[in-house]
Amino acid sequence: MTGALDTPQTTTANTSRRGHDSYDGIEPRLVELAALDPADRRWARLREEIITRCLPLAEHIARRYSGRGEQYDDLLQVARCGLLEAVGRFDPARGTTFVSFAVPTIMGEVRRHFRDRTWAVRVPRRLKELRVHLHAAGPVLMQQLGRMPTVTELADHLGLDRDEVVQAMIASNGYDTDALDPGTDSDDERFSSPMRRLAAVEPCYGLIEDAMTVRPLLAGLSDRDRDILTWRYFEGETQSQIAARLGVSQMQISRHLTRILTTVRILATADAPLLETA
The missing domain is CATH 1.20.120.1810 (Four Helix Bundle (Hemerythrin (Met), subunit A))
Known part of the structure; x- marks a missing residue:
């Protein structure tokens, strides 16, 4: 050690190590x-x-x-x-x-x-403490389940109410904020403003983090909502074709998609790492 x-x-x-993991x-x-x-x-x-x-x-x-x-x-x-x-x-x-x-x-x-x-904003101590427990439970459940845990699974594992877990995940968004201009005098691009960003872009790890965020969100949807997303964005069906499957109007499918995507987007941007929501 x-x-x-x-x-x-x-x-x-x-940086010479990059590309030779x-x-x-x-x-x-x-x-x-x-x-x-x-x-x-x-x-x-x-x-x-x-x-x-x-x-x-x-x-x-x-x-x-x-x-x-x-x-x-x-x-x-x-x-x-x-x-x-x-x-x-x-x-x-x-x-x-x-x-x-x-x-x-x-x-x-x-x-x-x-x-x-x-912490950039005032967050109740209880939510800060819950966030610690969530971070510890996430990797354990991930190994046990072979996938990212859902909010319900996290709540059951920790003996908590599901709403408490969701609140802790959302509150974690307040742990840090980024200034548009950090005011650094360094010429090193790794320490420059967000316009030049902080480090080299490595898509493979960005994709891992995105998948960690989105996967439990999709798993937490109802079967009907998940089917609608799958038909529309993975199988390429039109809204009219999905409506025909379900026996509803195209307008209803459009409203369903708007609701589902809005919900997932709000939860995904809550910045609750790795277990971030379902």
């Missing part, structure tokens, strides 16, 4: 780790090797959140702590990839850091 966390770093990310195919090594006794010297060496190989993942996520009022070095340390947690909690027997488990775990740690340090 010490060796991995104390790896020398500058205040800027090592050393954590690809790490699962066999994690299987070996799970089979060893923690008292065995090989366990400690193998664990440090795994953590070192996966450091670029923590660096990427730290870069993603830099420029929001926190120093990159601080975010990097937080992201590394999330990586340690992911390595310690990952269960190879679940059959999921390490990256799909580690990304939300590390992001949860970084976002929890922002929650503790930079």
Whole structure:
């Protein structure tokens, strides 16, 4: 642990690592780790090797959140702590990839850091506390279910009312705000204004985060609403064809689509990480 966390770093990310993800195919090594006794010297060496190989993942996520009022070095340390947690909690027997488990775990740690340090609006303490529990429960349920948990599943897991969970997710939107102009004197584009943005664009991770947000939202829809979205946007049917399927008017289908998309959009933009809503 010490060796991995104390790896020398500058205040800027090592961008030369991008495109050569050393954590690809790490699962066999994690299987070996799970089979060893923690008292065995090989366990400690193998664990440090795994953590070192996966450091670029923590660096990427730290870069993603830099420029929001926190120093990159601080975010990097937080992201590394999330990586340690992911390595310690990952269960190879679940059959999921390490990256799909580690990304939300590390992001949860970084976002929890922002929650503790930079809440931009006044939020009741109860909702702040619930957000911590939600972040902890998300990766656990994701491994158990093999998918993102719905709001109802999160509420059942935590023994909470569903409305409380939704309120905590929506309230989490207040943990941080971005200034249009951070007023930095740096010429480094990674620390520039939102117009130039904060880091290199890496679509693969953006798609992962988008999928984490949208998937539980769709799962939380009624069967009828989900069918309407599927027919319209995945099977390419017209509103008239869908109306004929359901025996209603085209105008009714148009209203249904507007309602469904508006609801999903509101919940999706609530910025509740990884478990963000269903």
